[in-house]
Amino acid sequence: MKKMTQILILTSLTLLNAAQNAINEDGTKFEAPRLAGDSLAIKPYVSQKETNKVTTIIDAFTQANVKGLLRYSGQYRDSNLYLTQDSTDSTPTTKVQEYSAAGGFFGIETAPLFYTSIGATFYTSQPVGPNKNIGLGGLKEVSDGSGGTKAASYSVLGEAFLKVANDTNRFVVGRQEMPNYRFISLSNIRMTPFTHEGATYENSMMKDLQINVAVISRQKDRNAEVFEDMVRSARVNKNQTRGEVDLTNFDTSGKYKGSDKSMIMLGSTYKISDFKLEAWDYYVDDFVNTLYLYADYSLALNSRSSLTFAGQFAMQNDVGDSVAGDVNSWFYGLKAQYAHNNGVTLFTAFNQVSYNEDSYDGGTIFVRWGTPQMFNSYQVQDSELAGTKSVGVGLQLELGKMKVVPHSVIRFRYGYYDMPDSLNQIDARQDRSEFTFDYRYSFDKNDGFGIFTTMDGFSLQFRIAYDDYRTDYDFEAYQAEHGYTFETVTDSFIDTRLYLDYVF
DSSP: OHHHHHHHHHHHHHHHHHOOOOSOTTSOOOOOOOSSOOOOOOOOOOOOOOSSOOOSHHHHHHTOEEEEEEEEEEEEEEEEEEOOTTOOOOSOEEEEEEEEEEEEEEEEEOOOBTTEEEEEEEEEEEEOSOOBSOOSSSSEEEEOSSSSEEEEOEEEEEEEEEEEEOSSEEEEEEEEOOOSBTTBSOOOSSSSOOEEEEEEEEEOOSTTEEEEEEEEEEEEOTTOSSEEOTTGGGTOBGGGOBSOOOGGGBOTTSBBOSOOOOEEEEEEEEEETTEEEEEEEEEETTTEEEEEEEEEEEEESSSSEEEEEEEEEEEEEEOTTOTTBOOEEEEEEEEEEEEETTTEEEEEEEEEEOOOTTSGGGGOOOOTTSSOOOTTOOSSOOOOSTTOEEEEEEEEEETTTTTSSTTEEEEEEEEEEEOOOOTTOTTOOOOEEEEEEEEEEESSOSSSOOTTOOOSEEEEEEEEEEEEEOOOSOHHHHHHHHSSOOSOEEOOEEEEEEEEEEEO
8 A cells, every 4th residue: 555655646746747727717716625425416406696586476486496417327346255144155156236227306496485495306217228136226126026126217206395595594394405414415326316304404694604403304215215214214234233122123134113213413514714613413313323523624835735634533322212222333534635726636544433342233333324424435435334444545636627638537546444354353344445446527617627526517427446355364263253254255346337417
């Protein structure tokens, strides 16, 4: 990894000297990549610049805001798997997963009448071409009649809301996209994003401070047509629980079947000059409480470049009736990023997750309500698993601005994930590494955009990740010690994804 870091640093310094332009072609300021999360952007509703005063319901509909996405997406993953809990056969078996789909969304929100508007968004994904052993979240999975699953289309009214908003207050109730609440977010990495059901309130009356409050009752998964409560959507499973658990809350497969649980969310964001501080709390009744803290500070080196330092910390504990058993875990992360406004960004990060065999799944963090917030959340590896210590480095190059390849941005990342893997550790997993390459092409813009920048018009994104799992363990000795082997022993594999988007 030391060699990889040296290569990235030398490459970035060489390209810094080669690049010429300091601003975007359209005169906008270059924006460095965000420091947490990894997700394709979704175009939000934009405040309408009204030319005609809205005084009637007819005005509200004729001056409505519209948003839409037409997307083709395909994903292919070819894995070698062997030595599962049900078998000691060391002969690898090949598992191919793929989907190919077309779809997107169409949404409309009326112009505000007495500060009030209504909106709705329809989402869909339709199979196109080959879909084999899907399990990747781009299409709905249904029974094939022989014990397996097959790909199927889905269509759902993912948003249906009432909004009351002015310059400093925003209240929304109903089904809605929630893109900016950290642990609650879109996770838009397949065909359509997560959406949630509940009520949100945002207040920005105080200078430099925003307050967020929400009561969230249910969540729709990326490839689902139904909304589920906040325990089911967290994918709680009896097999991973620790401590005392009410078995009547689970079916024979281990899935949660108890009463619905909702989430109360509180958040605040303080930003002044180049310093940002965030504090969030997510309380799911009788399940788990999550505290998340985040801060970053940008230091201008000169008029063209800056250094940004960021830190994050989260803690999860069971609450109330503890339907998922004992939960007591934490993670933290540190990140440093160098950005030059000619389009070169270099970054490195570290994350560590608690290892606690008395906690759910050994200390694994619940992150299934949105985009995982760990700095080293990559294309495949999310770094939320129990005991994970991860180190990542990366380089992003805005090739259009640098006059190398028009309309293009590329990104390289490498992450190493050191997992608990000693013979005496119950929740052992294989050490692994991931190398990713991302390429994005905009048909409309030559520069001023990154891998996940929200843009109107056509764009294409190609992503490929190589994941290498360590396999030189004595798996039979582990099985003899604990009565079972590693959860799933995985060899190296390649994960490839393609997106062709038209946003309007």
